[in-house]
Amino acid sequence: MSLQYYTHGRRDQMKVALTFDDGPNPPRTDQVIEILNRRGARGTFFVLGKWAERFPQAFQRIVESGHCVGNHSHLHEAHLGDFDRAEAAIGNLLGRPTRFLRAHYFNFFTCLYSPVAMSRDMKIVDADVNPADYAKSDPQAIIDATLQAPALAGGSIIDLHDGREMDDDARRLASPLPMIEALPAIVEGLQARGFQLVGLDEMELVDPIEWRHDGRGTFATPEAREAIEGLGGNPS
Numbered sequence: 001m002s003l004q005y006y007t008h009g010r011r012d013q014m015k016v017a018l019t020f021d022d023g024p025n026p027p028r029t030d031q032v033i034e035i036l037n038r039r040g041a042r043g044t045f046f047v048l049g050k051w052a053e054r055f056p057q058a059f060q061r062i063v064e065s066g067h068c069v070g071n072h073s074h075l076h077e078a079h080l081g082d083f084d085r086a087e088a089a090i091g092n093l094l095g096r097p098t099r100f101l102r103a104h105y106f107n108f109f110t111c112l113y114s115p116v117a118m119s120r121d122m123k124i125v126d127a128d129v130n131p132a133d134y135a136k137s138d139p140q141a142i143i144d145a146t147l148q149a150p151a152l153a154g155g156s157i158i159d160l161h162d163g164r165e166m167d168d169d170a171r172r173l174a175s176p177l178p179m180i181e182a183l184p185a186i187v188e189g190l191q192a193r194g195f196q197l198v199g200l201d202e203m204e205l206v207d208p209i210e211w212r213h214d215g216r217g218t219f220a221t222p223e224a225r226e227a228i229e230g231l232g233g234n235p236s
């Protein structure tokens with residue numbers, strides 16, 4: 001079993017895609033939207049189904065502001081590829097299916113048993129610039145990790161976080177604050193270099209990477225592996 005995923009778009013165009021994972025997370029998501037909108041930038045929000053269900057109005061504000069949305073699972077639990085459940089929640093609010101999907105923890109194994117993830121119409125999107133903003137409390141460190149990333153170029157996809165999967169409201173609301181403080185400088189720094197900040201729906205994704213399930217290290221337990229592999233014959 002194999003799948004293809006993308007880490008960037010065309011390198012010969014001065015387009016960069018800012019992506020925000022794990023929301024919607026009001027009012028943090030709204031703060032991100034305001035920063036983007038004021039600077040003529042579009043973003044892509046990889047939302048969780050459970051948060052779209054809990055915060056449908058925040059989800060609609062993303063869409064109404066003209067930004068792109070993608071599927072980032074329902075519960076964001078390791079080893080659980082609940083993209084179909086997420087798509088039911090997200091697609092119902094959106095009025096159409098999403099076209100982009102990001103595997104939580106970039107664990108592509110979880111995609112293999114999801115018809116939504118494996119659909120021809122769905123593009124699985126990684127990133128080539130990963131500032132690990134969720135692990136940084138200093139906004140300047142997030143700015144530096146983004147603008148000085150060696151991979152940053154035309155076609156880059158940058159992975160940031162406007163939310164978190166955790167149910168603790170205080171922690172989830174506090175987590176994106178350093179990124180939000182950093183975001184104006186990130187947007188302006190990218191624009192100063194001549195990059196246009198676009199949604200993934202405006203970027204031609206190229207050079208897909210073939211990911212092949214080798215049966216090692218991706219299952220929660222050996223018993224889970226045996227049970228899952230027994231469902232549909234031997235993955236190859």
Ligand SMILES: [Zn+2]
Nearest residue numbers: 021022104105
């Ligand atoms: Zn995530």
